Amino acid sequence: MALEITEAHPLGKAIKRKEDARFVRGQGRYLDDIKLPDMLYLALVRSPYAHARITHIDTSRAQALPGVHLVLTGEDLAKMNLAWMPTLAGDQQMVLATGKVLFQYQEVAAVVADSRALAEDGAQLVDVAYEPLPAVVDPFWALSPEAPVLREDREEASNRIFHWEVGDSRGTDRALADASTVVTERIRMPRVHPAPLEPCGCIADYNAARGHLTWYVTSQAPHAHRTVLAMVAGLPEHKIHVISPDIGGGFGNKVPVFPGYVAAIVASISLHRPVKWIEARTENLTSTNFARDYHMEVALGADRDGRVTALRVSTVADHGAFDAAADPTKFPAGLFSIVTGSYDFPVAYAAVDGVYTNKAPGGVAYRCSFRVTEASFLIERAMNTLALRLNMDPAELRQRNFIPPERFPYQSPLGWTYDSGDYAATLQKALDIVDYPALRREQAERRARGELMGIGLSTFTEIVGAGPSSTFDILGIKMFDSCEIRVHPTGKVIARLGTRHQGQGHETTFAQVIAEELGLTADDVLIEEGDTDTAPYGLGTYASRSTPLAGGAAALAARRVRDKAKKIAAHLLEVDDAEVEWDGQHFVAMGAPDRSVPMAAVALAAYTNLPHGMEPGLEATYYYDPPNLTFPNGAYVAVVDIDKGTGAVTVRRFVAVDDCGTVINPMVVDGQIHGGLTEGFAIAFMQEIPFDEDGNCLAPNFMDYLVPTAVETPHWETGRTVTPSPHHPIGAKGVGESPNVGSPAAFANAVIDALSPLGVTNIDIPLFPWKVWEVLRQHGVAE
Amino acid sequence: MFPNAFDYAAPTSLEEAVDLLGRYGDEAKLMAGGQSLLPMMKLRLAAPAWLVDINRVPELAGRTETDDALFLGALTRHAAIEWDRDLDADYPLLGETAALIADPLVRNRGTVAGSLAHADPAADWAACLLALGASVTARGPRGNRLITVEDLLVDALTTTLAPDEIITGVTVPRPTGRVAAKSLKLERKVGDFAIVGVSLQVEVGIDGDVTRVGIGLAAVGSTALRAREAETVLLGRRLGRETIREAAALAASAADPVSDRRGSAAYKRDIVRVFVERGLTAVQARLAEGQALGA
Amino acid sequence: MRIRVTVNGRPRSADVEPRTLLAYLLRDEFNLTGTHVGCDTTSCGACTVLWDGVPVKSCTVLAGQVDGAAVTTVEGLEHDGQLHPLQQGFWDHHGLQCGFCTPGMLMTTHAVLQRRPHPTEAEIRHAISGNLCRCTGYQNIVTAVQQAAARLSARDTVQEVKV
Known part of the structure; x- marks a missing residue:
């Protein structure tokens, strides 16, 4: 059971979350809980076709419906130069379709009415005539010369969005040619969706008299959204107030700007009334930003001793109709170049081709620091295949190839400088917890009886905390983050950050960081995020960047406060600045331990009794530009049993040992691990968004896009090693995404391990029972 | 929405x-x-x-039992059956099936009769009630009519109910001998429709021979199906490894599934075989256990 | 149509369209926004409330259906400034993260403990399988419910002793 929030020296302790006081009472204030006077509701008309020319739109029936105030089409928006909007990936996306639609469920018109039900009624009455066109569903076909070019707005007559490559292509080829063993595999990571339980939405409230827009929005990055909005809508940025209220989960879904947002803003500006748009679950799953959809090919070389010598990866990335990924500008394939993982590859090369298809736009970083999940899945699956080929235990293969602790900071062949890690120790801890040798013995016994039991490993390295200004920006804005701290006269603190939590516990964990630095309790520190009028500019919460960035900013801002406080303390203690020491809770006169003042007394003095000439007040702001990214890592072990009659897989055990550096709150860290493992489990076993040959989405709601319940979800066992980041102000690395990044490969490797005696090296996820059964049947081992 | x-x-x-x-x-x-x-x-x-x-029609609530049958009023919720241990002795398949339907919250509202009238081929009740040889009473302007569940189900989402008829309840015949049942459902997750569902109930006489058996199949046809040939082959015989295998194979051939995202037709048909085999094996064990307890 | 319903022990009424769902009666007419809506296919359970003591998905009940009935929402769990042991359990054991599924989870588990005062882990997992959580992986929810069960039975024991 967790500790109270009044605990002294809170850093590293399992303290109860402050935000839960409202959440357990149902007093959270989520977007749809906000009701403004005279508010109207917006509903979108969506395309039934994946690819079609719009020949006519008749809005007259909708406009005639009592209670309908406005109907918007792409033509209307074109007159305001708003038919298209920029994406965070530097592409552009239609707000409301003009000319043609490019994916099923694309936004075609917007209807604003007195109630949500009436808006939906109105949307049903908008008559759109379509002329269907052949849909491009297969990204490989999209790249062929015969495929129709989907994007008529672009100069390039091609469906290729980008070609990106990194590493030494020739050197990698040479090393592969020289390798004694080369394994190849096609690894598919299907299209999935972050699907937070609260869908996306906004309320646009434009005040014409003040020329001012208040925009309530489910935003993981409220400042970035304000800037984008200023650029798109031409509103002056100081007259846009973005408020991101409590968020019911984000997982990357709430980073981009969506057409519904722009439509609501235009409607509010047109009608001078607040306009709310909340997407239905179907709209969420079909239009607002999928993730993954990577088709990867890998060649991995090794020498006779099982030491890896080269890695070559080529990938086709299906981005859908618009490249609406939210990657940093210089990284169209995100941080996919972490693909060499935890292993010491002398040489490597990776290439990614981004492709347009007639599917929903996106490529968001779903609980992932931009394509790191894809990279991690690829290398961890490939290492499994190599172990099978070499007939070597996968744990032994990994131990043989880990980057050793003494090589940190480690320069990876694809350009990253890993900060720290002790991969062998982390893996060993996981193996000890599961008693790996005993499991292998049990497996041998079961195999002898014809039973299918598998043990899967994943020893991943992540890259998070984007990022240093030398390399990282989104739309030109450097990816720093920020914290402003104000200490009030009574020693209580308000701290505001540029991030926006969605369940991660910032109101507690950042309070712990600041309280630790200032000798207070978490109870003394109020954390506020998500209001652009009050918080300092920051890039937001995604890509596990909050602790690496804003956490660093919080510690450093607190140290700035402490620096000033020390001078005030010296004044109170009547000694020189240099003769004051900080003991973690008090300022103490050197050599006179009985003479000390706590932070609260100093805070009061900052407003009442200052040294001569000192500026009053006790505040500090820090914009933290990190020197490097951080590299959390972990070792996961999955143990599965396969039902030979149905192909169903049961996860019997799952042990996750994570190393995220310094731990701020172990309870919160474990919670993040549990949640991310559950998402990884879903991705491995049941989640995908497939399309038929006409581009119809086949998983448009929770009946077909499967979210695991408590029954399917395994019991998680967690462990930890702590290798602090040497460059982070408190040594923390970020953890929210590790389990989602690392676990899918562990599950898949376990299933493959169970089937490996049959010669199976790969089955594409999700591992539905039927897929496993087909393999069993082919090999004549089905019940 | x-x-x-x-x-x-x-x-x-x-x-x-x-x-x-x-x-x-x-x-x-x-x-x-x-x-x-x-x-x-x-x-x-x-x-x-x-x-x-x-929901406010009092005649449709509640249930009654006679010497020959159980009558479930049309408003009987799935949960009412799931949590009623009194039904286990004579109607064990009902509780087995109810616990597999949708999720616990849906089970608090959904009704047996509503599920039958909706006639989703993947629904759990239809297969169960086919296996039990149940009937529904339909009330229309011309009075009541009794329809066997078999006759009720015509096609996916289609029944022989007239638009102005209401199912007032479901009649389940009471078993005469010792009885055991098993319901199996393969689903992608709780709350999903069945990939394949099998509901079966077996009655045996004093000599242990099968006197009555019902095997209902869900999600492997345009309606729920009854595996008649598999039932026939068991009648008058003892449950044993061979008879069970024979019945399972016949049940699989009775299935008429389609390939979809839940699996190929061949897969689903084979799951029917596996589940009938497992179900009958479980029933056999339960009957043996019951006999041991009785003795 | 006019709806009269007792919500959290208090008589309430509202004029609504017949198509109004119970979830929106509570949220829009009575400003009880603790009841959340997370899907449109009766899948997620974020909207779970007690209808005459029985947990139901209020997005799949019409407002008209509860006319004359009693409804309890998450706002009705706290008594005399004291959190319900379930609320305390969720807080003590990190049984929530974003908080969006929490009200539904609390209402479902409230009913579970009425039926089974000492549920096992498997029983809890089955009982909450109509409520989706995207954050916690359910494990801490199970622990929270077990703590609440222990506290409730201890409380009952104390009360019995007093009697």
């Missing part, structure tokens, strides 16, 4: 309900638990002008 506008009627007698259905015909939709209908209305896949809510 919100339903299209409709007019709402909550009759308080069966007569009134039948009358409303007669008056509004195709424009009206009957609602019992609403756990299938309301989601369809929210997605605007169904848009009745009139919604006739029968």
Whole structure:
């Protein structure tokens, strides 16, 4: 059971979350809980076709419906130069379709009415005539010369969005040619969706008299959204107030700007009334930003001793109709170049081709620091295949190839400088917890009886905390983050950050960081995020960047406060600045331990009794530009049993040992691990968004896009090693995404391990029972 | 998402309900638990002008037992059966099946009769009640009529009920000998429709020979199916490894599944075989256990 | 149509369209926004409330259906400034993260403990399988419910002793 929030020296302790006081009472204030006077509701008309020319739109029936105030089409928006909007990936996306639609469920018109039900009624009455066109569903076909070019707005007559490559292509080829063993595999990571339980939405409230827009929005990055909005809508940025209220989960879904947002803003500006748009679950799953959809090919070389010598990866990335990924500008394939993982590859090369298809736009970083999940899945699956080929235990293969602790900071062949890690120790801890040798013995016994039991490993390295200004920006804005701290006269603190939590516990964990630095309790520190009028500019919460960035900013801002406080303390203690020491809770006169003042007394003095000439007040702001990214890592072990009659897989055990550096709150860290493992489990076993040959989405709601319940979800066992980041102000690395990044490969490797005696090296996820059964049947081992 | 506008009627007698259905015909939709209908209305896949809510009709509530049968009123919720241990002795398949339907919250509202009337081929009750040889009583303007579940189910989402008929309840015959049952459902997750469902119940005489058996299959045809040949091969015989295998193979050939995202037709057919085999094996064990306890 | 319903022990009434769902009656008419809506296919359970003591998905019940009935929402769990042991359990054991599924989870588990005062882990997992959580992986929810069960039975024991 967790500790109270009044605990002294809170850093590293399992303290109860402050935000839960409202959440357990149902007093959270989520977007749809906000009701403004005279508010109207917006509903979108969506395309039934994946690819079609719009020949006519008749809005007259909708406009005639009592209670309908406005109907918007792409033509209307074109007159305001708003038919298209920029994406965070530097592409552009239609707000409301003009000319043609490019994916099923694309936004075609917007209807604003007195109630949500009436808006939906109105949307049903908008008559759109379509002329269907052949849909491009297969990204490989999209790249062929015969495929129709989907994007008529672009100069390039091609469906290729980008070609990106990194590493030494020739050197990698040479090393592969020289390798004694080369394994190849096609690894598919299907299209999935972050699907937070609260869908996306906004309320646009434009005040014409003040020329001012208040925009309530489910935003993981409220400042970035304000800037984008200023650029798109031409509103002056100081007259846009973005408020991101409590968020019911984000997982990357709430980073981009969506057409519904722009439509609501235009409607509010047109009608001078607040306009709310909340997407239905179907709209969420079909239009607002999928993730993954990577088709990867890998060649991995090794020498006779099982030491890896080269890695070559080529990938086709299906981005859908618009490249609406939210990657940093210089990284169209995100941080996919972490693909060499935890292993010491002398040489490597990776290439990614981004492709347009007639599917929903996106490529968001779903609980992932931009394509790191894809990279991690690829290398961890490939290492499994190599172990099978070499007939070597996968744990032994990994131990043989880990980057050793003494090589940190480690320069990876694809350009990253890993900060720290002790991969062998982390893996060993996981193996000890599961008693790996005993499991292998049990497996041998079961195999002898014809039973299918598998043990899967994943020893991943992540890259998070984007990022240093030398390399990282989104739309030109450097990816720093920020914290402003104000200490009030009574020693209580308000701290505001540029991030926006969605369940991660910032109101507690950042309070712990600041309280630790200032000798207070978490109870003394109020954390506020998500209001652009009050918080300092920051890039937001995604890509596990909050602790690496804003956490660093919080510690450093607190140290700035402490620096000033020390001078005030010296004044109170009547000694020189240099003769004051900080003991973690008090300022103490050197050599006179009985003479000390706590932070609260100093805070009061900052407003009442200052040294001569000192500026009053006790505040500090820090914009933290990190020197490097951080590299959390972990070792996961999955143990599965396969039902030979149905192909169903049961996860019997799952042990996750994570190393995220310094731990701020172990309870919160474990919670993040549990949640991310559950998402990884879903991705491995049941989640995908497939399309038929006409581009119809086949998983448009929770009946077909499967979210695991408590029954399917395994019991998680967690462990930890702590290798602090040497460059982070408190040594923390970020953890929210590790389990989602690392676990899918562990599950898949376990299933493959169970089937490996049959010669199976790969089955594409999700591992539905039927897929496993087909393999069993082919090999004549089905019940 | 919100339903299209409709007019709402909550009759308080069966007569009134039948009358409303007669008056509004195709424009009206009957609602019992609403756990299938309301989601369809929210997605605007169904848009009745009139919604006739029968939850306030007292005649449709409750259940009665006679020497020969159990009568479940049309408003009997899945959960009412799931949690009723009194039914286990004579009607073990009912509780087995109820616990597998949808999820616990849906089970608090959804009704047995509503599920039958909706006639989803993947629904759990239809397969169960086919196996039990159950019938429904339908009340229309011309009075009551008894329809076997087998005759009720015509096609996917299609029954032989007239638009102005209401199912007032389900009659399940009481077993005469010792009985054991098993319901198996393969689903992708809780709350999913069955990939394949098998409901089976076996009665044996004093000598241990099978006197009566029902095997119902879900999600492997345009309606729930009854594996007649598999049942026949078991009658008059003892459950044993060979008879069970024989029956399982026959049940698989009775299945007529289609390939879809839940698996290929071949897969589903084979799951029927596996589940019938496992189900009958479990039943065999339960019967043996029951006998041991009895002795 | 006019709806009269007792919500958290208090009589309330509202005029609504027949198509109004119970979830929106509570949220829009009575400003009880603790009841959340997370899907449109009766899948997620974020909207779970007690209808005459029985947990139901309020997005799949019409407002008209509860006319004359009693409804309890998450706002009705706290008594005399004291959190319900379930609320305390969720807080003590990190049984929530974003908080969006929490009200539904609390209402479902409230009913579970009425039926089974000492549920096993498997029983809890089955009982909450109509409520989706995207954050916690359910494990801490199970622990929270077990703590609440222990506290409730201890409380009952104390009360019995007093009697």
